[in-house]
Amino acid sequence: MSTESSILLSIDGAVERPLRLSLADLSALAGQVPDVSQLVPGRQGVGVTLAALLSAAGVQPTSKWLTLHAAADDFHASIPLESVREQGLVLYRLGDQPLPASAGGPVRFLIPDVAACHTHEVDECANVKFVDRLELSVERGFDNRPEDERAHAALHRQAQK
Numbered sequence: 046m047s048t049e050s051s052i053l054l055s056i057d058g059a060v061e062r063p064l065r066l067s068l069a070d071l072s073a074l075a076g077q078v079p080d081v082s083q084l085v086p087g088r089q090g091v092g093v094t095l096a097a098l099l100s101a102a103g104v105q106p107t108s109k110w111l112t113l114h115a116a117a118d119d120f121h122a123s124i125p126l127e128s129v130r131e132q133g134l135v136l137y138r139l140g141d142q143p144l145p146a147s148a149g150g151p152v153r154f155l156i157p158d159v160a161a162c163h164t165h166e167v168d169e170c171a172n173v174k175f176v177d178r179l180e181l182s183v184e185r186g187f188d189n190r191p192e193d194e195r196a197h198a199a200l201h202r203q204a205q206k
């Protein structure tokens with residue numbers, strides 16, 4: 046689809062058509078969300094719906110899990126696909142610029158209606174920043190979200206550095 050160097054997001058695993066998407070590819074997809082603050086107060090940026098990405102990739106019916114990978118800081122979350130299939134968003138732009146790292150860019154996953162950290166399988170911790178790969182699978186994928194308050198607090202201290 047695009048030249049190697051400009052790939053921001055891959056979608057693979059149990060899909061019909063694995064995708065490797067650049068900023069231009071993301072902008073050209075159906076399901077654009079021009080202003081995420083309309084949907085999620087306090088969040089800014091331009092995004093595309095997870096539903097549009099999944100439909101472009103053609104999710105295999107056996108897919109039950111979505112794993113969000115961030116190679117940049119080795120952070121990964123695996124969540125039941127059904128819980129985010131309709132509402133999940135992928136942010137990739139702020140105004141006419143790529144989404145800055147300070148906002149979790151170049152690409153960030155965002156669940157509009159989300160549980161507080163650790164209260165649920167699908168929690169705020171699954172709003173993966175710097176996400177570079179969406180992996181669909183039949184079984185649960187890799188997940189290294191912090192498991193308790195202590196690990197969570199340590200992660201947030203690290204993020205502030």
Ligand SMILES: Nc1nc2c(c(=O)[nH]1)N[C@H]1C(S)=C(S)[C@@H](COP(=O)(O)O)O[C@H]1N2
Nearest residue numbers: 115118120162169170171172173174175200
């Ligand atoms: N790549 C990456 N994504 C991440 C994290 C992280 O450490 N690395 N922390 C998670 C956690 S624990 C939380 S609570 C949210 C916080 O995002 P916010 O600061 O935008 O609210 O990001 C999540 N996404």
Ligand SMILES: [Mo]
Nearest residue numbers: 162169170197
């Ligand atoms: Mo979190």
